[in-house]
Amino acid sequence: MRPPASFVTDDLGSFDSTLPAFLLPILRRDGGEAARHAVETLPDELRGLMQLALAVPDREETRGNHEKTHHIGRIGNITLAAWGAFLALSEFLGETLCSLGRLLTGRARFRTRDFLITLQQCGADALPIVSLISFLIGMIMAFVGNVQLANFGASIYIADLVAIAMVRELGVMMTAIILSGRTGAAFAAQLGSMNANEEIDALRSFGFNPFDFLVLPRVLALLVMMPILTVYANIVGILGGMFVGTAVGIPPALYWHGTLDSINLLTSSLGVFKSFFFGAVIALSGCMQGMNSGGSSAAVGRATTRAVVISITAIIILDSAFAAIFTVLDI
Amino acid sequence: MSAAAVTSESDPRISVRGLTMAYGSFVVMRDLDFDIMPRDIFVIMGGSGCGKSTLMRHLIGLREPAAGTIEYDGRDFTNADPAARAEMIRRFGVMYQSGALWSSLTLAENIALPLEEHTRLPAATIREIVAYKLALVGLSGFEDYYPSEISGGMNKRAGIARAMALDPDILFLDEPGAGLDPLSSRRLDDLILRLRDALGSTIVIVTHELASIFAVANNSVFLDTNTRTLGATGDPVNLREHAEAPVVRDFLNRGESGGDD
Numbered sequence: 251m252r253p254p255a256s257f258v259t260d261d262l263g264s265f266d267s268t269l270p271a272f273l274l275p276i277l278r279r280d281g282g283e284a285a286r287h288a289v290e291t292l293p294d295e296l297r298g299l300m301q302l303a304l305a306v307p308d309r310e311e312t313r314g315n316h317e318k319t320h321h322i323g324r325i326g327n328i329t330l331a332a333w334g335a336f337l338a339l340s341e342f343l344g345e346t347l348c349s350l351g352r353l354l355t356g357r358a359r360f361r362t363r364d365f366l367i368t369l370q371q372c373g374a375d376a377l378p379i380v381s382l383i384s385f386l387i388g389m390i391m392a393f394v395g396n397v398q399l400a401n402f403g404a405s406i407y408i409a410d411l412v413a414i415a416m417v418r419e420l421g422v423m424m425t426a427i428i429l430s431g432r433t434g435a436a437f438a439a440q441l442g443s444m445n446a447n448e449e450i451d452a453l454r455s456f457g458f459n460p461f462d463f464l465v466l467p468r469v470l471a472l473l474v475m476m477p478i479l480t481v482y483a484n485i486v487g488i489l490g491g492m493f494v495g496t497a498v499g500i501p502p503a504l505y506w507h508g509t510l511d512s513i514n515l516l517t518s519s520l521g522v523f524k525s526f527f528f529g530a531v532i533a534l535s536g537c538m539q540g541m542n543s544g545g546s547s548a549a550v551g552r553a554t555t556r557a558v559v560i561s562i563t564a565i566i567i568l569d570s571a572f573a574a575i576f577t578v579l580d581i
Numbered sequence: 582m583s584a585a586a587v588t589s590e591s592d593p594r595i596s597v598r599g600l601t602m603a604y605g606s607f608v609v610m611r612d613l614d615f616d617i618m619p620r621d622i623f624v625i626m627g628g629s630g631c632g633k634s635t636l637m638r639h640l641i642g643l644r645e646p647a648a649g650t651i652e653y654d655g656r657d658f659t660n661a662d663p664a665a666r667a668e669m670i671r672r673f674g675v676m677y678q679s680g681a682l683w684s685s686l687t688l689a690e691n692i693a694l695p696l697e698e699h700t701r702l703p704a705a706t707i708r709e710i711v712a713y714k715l716a717l718v719g720l721s722g723f724e725d726y727y728p729s730e731i732s733g734g735m736n737k738r739a740g741i742a743r744a745m746a747l748d749p750d751i752l753f754l755d756e757p758g759a760g761l762d763p764l765s766s767r768r769l770d771d772l773i774l775r776l777r778d779a780l781g782s783t784i785v786i787v788t789h790e791l792a793s794i795f796a797v798a799n800n801s802v803f804l805d806t807n808t809r810t811l812g813a814t815g816d817p818v819n820l821r822e823h824a825e826a827p828v829v830r831d832f833l834n835r836g837e838s839g840g841d842d
């Protein structure tokens with residue numbers, strides 16, 4: 251135990267905040283009477299500052315909240331956090347299902363205008379980017395395919411290649427990834443900042459169910475828009491392939507025939523079928539991250555990132571599962 | 582619009598019994614006991630960060646007590662079933678510390694939304710009510726502004742207008758005066774007194790503006806940060822001179838010893 255501090259300040263010149271910052275832990279360590287005594291030995295201007303800094307005692311138990319944990323403790327914390335995340339997910343899905351139930355029995359209320367605006371934001375407003383990306387993807391497929399197929403003099407088959415790839419996989423996949431980044435992130439950011447601003451609490455205390463009011467219109471809007479955008483992306487992608495096909499000397503009519511021959515109603519509905527699931531995943535992860543985000547702008551940023559990462563990961567995993575199922579079913 | 586108050590004037594409108602509030606393992610306040618009577622203008626006071634907003638969030642059911650109960654008109658609110666709870670919540674009007682206006686709606690739509698949801702009034706009447714409520718808080722003419730287009734103090738006032746939208750039996754205001762200039766703050770005190778007198782509302786205010794505490798409150802609790810529990814209850818004018826705990830007297834005299842009038 252060191253003796254209580256006292257200070258000799260005869261040669262003290264001018265000083266900035268580093269000096270009081272250096273003194274504060276020393277005085278805190280002594281505490282109580284000893285600290286008060288030590289402060290008395292300081293020159294006037296410094297004494298005033300130290301008395302202010304010491305006026306409210308350091309609250310140990312508030313510190314405990316942000317304590318650094320040991321490695322093993324951290325593993326425990328991660329496990330607990332994972333369990334917490336699982337509980338939050340179940341709760342969120344449960345609430346959304348209840349909300350859907352209320353919608354089906356006509357008891358859920360939300361503003362039709364919100365639904366229409368969301369439709370526009372995630373549908374019509376996404377058309378330019380969906381067009382661009384799908385057209386380019388179609389072109390790339392055709393180019394890459396042609397490099398190989400031309401070796402065998404089978405360039406005409408790029409029509410089949412592009413059509414099947416777009417309709418089964420790429421159209422829906424690209425749309426889903428675009429909407430994750432565009433719409434899923436927007437949902438998380440909107441709901442997250444509403445959360446930070448206590449707007450969701452305000453909805454609750456005015457007797458609105460935030461799930462009916464905020465989550466439902468967003469989920470519905472994506473369920474409506476994803477299939478439509480997927481069909482649109484398929485068509486634009488095929489047009490992109492046709493553009494390249496024409497450039498390498500396949501007549502458009504022939505290309506068109508090749509396309510129609512290669513796909514049928516069943517294959518072209520596979521992508522649309524998947525699009526419902528992907529749409530639900532995007533909307534739910536965006537809304538869930540937003541609704542559960544903490545109360546600060548940093549938390550909103552985290553929620554947005556997480557919404558995008560989770561939905562893209564989930565979409566890829568789901569798509570693999572679908573690929574396996576379709577292979578087993580031989581479609 | 583207000584639900585008929587079936588209880589007599591001498592029964593408490595809100596009773597808080599043994600309330601302990603915690604975030605996880607961090608106990609904010611413990612063992613709070615107090616009553617709020619009908620037509621009270623009741624002030625929750627205490628230092629910054631002592632748990633005033635937290636107490637308000639418990640009173641309106643946004644957080645569950647770690648221990649203890651809250652009753653409205655003698656009916657248990659904490660353990661009520663969802664339907665009964667929703668009915669009780671319908672009688673509240675709440676203004677949050679941040680204003681918490683719905684940012685995607687204009688001021689008029691913010692105030693109209695609860696009216697559209699909970700009443701069958703025709704659109705024209707709703708528009709008139711909205712204009713009247715905005716006029717009460719000095720925001721006439723701002724109907725079509727979005728919350729992001731008006732100042733912080735104006736957001737607060739619009740939040741008060743929205744809280745009053747349904748003529749609530751019980752009005753909760755979290756720091757209504759913070760961020761207002763002295764004249765607006767004074768107008769707000771007038772408004773609160775008049776609302777109580779005209780509608781018979783019970784008003785619960787979180788504030789640390791001494792001037793408005795003495796101007797409007799007839800009852801109060803003081804939350805003591807150091808002991809983590811109730812410092813005092815009673816009429817603040819009375820507490821200023823006669824509170825047992827020195828912290829309460831200090832608080833009400835801005836730390837200047839003794840009475841200052």
Ligand SMILES: Nc1ncnc2c1ncn2[C@@H]1O[C@H](COP(=O)(O)OP(=O)(O)OP(=O)(O)O)[C@@H](O)[C@H]1O
Nearest residue numbers: 604607609627628629630631632633634635636678
């Ligand atoms: N979401 C939360 N999670 C954990 N702790 C919280 C949370 N919100 C508040 N707290 C803690 O609870 C305590 C009380 O906070 P509260 O917001 O109720 O204070 P207040 O009395 O309203 O303060 P002010 O006068 O500054 O508004 C603070 O110490 C704060 O650290």
Ligand SMILES: [Mg+2]
Nearest residue numbers: 633634635678
């Ligand atoms: Mg507060």
